[in-house]
Amino acid sequence: MFGTAVRQLGYAWSMMSGRRFRIRDVRALVDDTRATMEAFGSPGEGSDDMLAATDPEIQEDLTKRRMRRTIKHAMAEVPYYRRLRDPDDIPPTPKLALRGMPSAFVSDLARPAVLAHTTGTTGSPTLVWFSAYEIELMSSISALGLMLAGGLRSDHLWANAISSRSIAQILVERAVPMTGAGFVHLGMVDPRATLDRLATPLHVPGKQPLITHLNLTASYLGALVQEAERGGWSPRDFGLAEVYSGGEVLTDALRVRAEQALGAKVFDGYSMTEVAPVAGRVCDDGHLHLPPDQGLVEVLDPVTMEPAGPDALGVLVITPYSTFRDTTLLLRYVTGDMVRTLPEPPTCAMAAIPATSRLLGRSVDGEVTTRDVLDLLQAEPALPLPTRFAIEDGILHVVSGKDDPALLGRLEERAGALAIRGIRLVETPDELPAPCQVRADLIEHSFEHAAPLPIGVR
Template sequence: MLSTGLRQLGFAWSMLSGRGFRVRDAMALADDVRATIEEFGSAGDGAGDMLSAPDPEVQDGLTRRRLRRTVRNAARHTPYYRHLFERIGVDPASVTPDTIASIPPTPKNALRSMPAAFVSDRARPAMAAQTTGTTGIPTTVWFSQYELDITVATGALALMLTAGLRSEHVWANCITTRSIAQYLEGRSVPMAGAGYVPIGPVDPRVALDRLATPMHLPGKRPQITHLNATPSYLAAIVQEAERDGWTAADFGLQEIHVGGEILTDALRDRARELFNVPVTDGYSMTEIIPVAGQVCAHDHLHLPVDLGYVEVLDPVTLEPAAPGAVGSLTITPFLSYRDTTTLLRYVTGDLVRVLPEAEKLGCEMAAVPATSRILGRVTGSDLTTRDVLELLQAERALPLPTRYAIEETGDPGGPVLHVVAERASRTLSARLEGRVADLALPLSGVVLVEDPADLPTPCRVRADLREHTFHTVPAGRSA
């Protein structure tokens, strides 16, 4: 208890000072929290405060300090930013949250084209993570052993203190085994004491079978309790389970976590209906680790301010988006968590809406700043990915995962929406067009196709990152 107290003080000091963590202490602290929970059933009083931000005034000072250290380090040691600062003539020491606009935002393409230029000269690169590259070109991000370890330790703390993961639980991951999230969770979930099952994005029938399979392990629930997947893979599972007659009673699930893509209300409701468990929507991406957001019960995306500096920039002008306007999430991960691939004002391309000034946060996460949920990309005139997915996933006759393409035709009514359907019919088409009109979406028409190859442009979703297995499950009874 005395040594734990010292470790907690050290962890708190690192959090407050913005300096690096002592990895050994952070790991030991995660072990201490797990042991405490296993002994008493819960962490001690005030445990949640270990990961939460202090009051706003203190937070402002901390943000300035962390940002200053991060910018100064990038300008000194990261080739891309060293050249950038020389070119723009800005003194890195002068950068504060008020003057951060003096640094040009970093576009995704810059990192994609020369990832090594973003790796600090002082770094000790240990592991490369490539993004899935659904847009065609993956982005490479290097991590040091320090970054991996500290992210694992803080991830384990968050799983225990925020997500309520306990040693009796079994966590299954259906995200691609090539992702950094798979690696990190593969270490942080066992550190939290829970069991970890890396299923990967295999044939959804195999995944369902694994979820239903009894395990009867000592100290664990008899079946998998937590599922982590991308929304498109969850959609594939939901589709398969509905077709094959699975019910919630076949599984032991307690929670589903999704992230990496847009989770629509329609898909969330369908998954809840099928598995009878809450579906938690999160946001993160490889480049901005450890910055991660969570969607609250009021459908806001909350992004904590102590892991990185978060901005929402107008996608065209790259100026701060006004309240109520749509902008791109732009993130600067802080140096204490990221010392290898360093990024300043990284434009994620993921759009959100800045909350109107009149909108007061009244949810359980009100202390953490928030935006709207992720809207995706803008396709056509003011049409977002979320608009299209909400429209299509509310229609149960369409197959999951949803596949579509937007075709600009020059029609003043807007682009044409091409959608993959199992059976293209006039009735279905009319129903969709009726909903387009009801929602006043800027679309001039809906075209149904029965083969994804007939879409004018390929539609890639993360569920397509299918991994093969020799484990086969016979076709479903009602399929």
């Protein structure tokens, strides 16, 4: 017990001071938390303090000190930021700068160990280096979060169905076993194969018979829902308790369909490779909460790059603190992800953590965002999933799979709030005026459900 208290104090000291963590202490804290939960069913009194936000005044002071330390490291060690002269006047870093010269953002003092890629759905993949320290630290903190906030237990089975190139795959694959739960690497295979695996008992000692937790992107979730509905699958076929969606816009319509098809609660979250470990989750009131402990989160006007006012459209600009990142260092990184500031402070259960609207995605036509379009289209169950669309000259082109005047009429009737000139249905993605790339397209080839080879071909 004394050792655990010392480790908790060391963890809190690093969080407060902004200095590096001792990895062995953080790992030991994970083991202590797991042992306590396995023995008593709960993490113990005061454990939530490791993840909870602090008093606003204290948090403001901590933010200033963490930011000063991060800026100091970046200006001294990172080629891209070495040209800056005023630590109080740091301009936003555009995504194109990191994408075009990733090595310019690597610290001179770094010991790069792992190169992660973004999926590149909005352009060329962005490359981000991570050190062993960063991987071990973020994995351990993820394990604490999965146990303390996510309720993951040692008899659970967690499955990942995301791109293997992302840092999320690396971190979760390391974090889940730390909790005692089993990790299953499903990958992004044919949705039929994934449903088969979710419904097939694994029969391993000490674990639930079926996969209990599933982590995936919203578009791949849509593909699973489509296949489950068409294939006659029932929630009784699965053992899922929770499904975690991230990386793309998740609409209420898709979430409800997924919960009905899979029989599990679907949670919405936010993360991206470049700004790890900064991540957020959506509360029951529909706010995206981004804890301030691991990075500075700003919402800026996408044109002026000034702070967005209340109830205004803005882009997320994020600085991961150097306490957690020592390799690719980023200051005020413009993510390109749009949100709307809240008109007034939230009063939800997570009100102590800063919040915005849910992720709106990208601007697809003026102030029309990805979420605006998906909210319209995914409310119509006749449209195929994952949803594909493009806007050109104010016309919304939608992949419908067939010519359906009744469907078009329903969409046009509900599209009044969108600033578009009209809607056109097309049968295939090839007919869209511009490519519509979603992460569900990153399907890995598998022999499961593959078409049989012609006779004589081997």
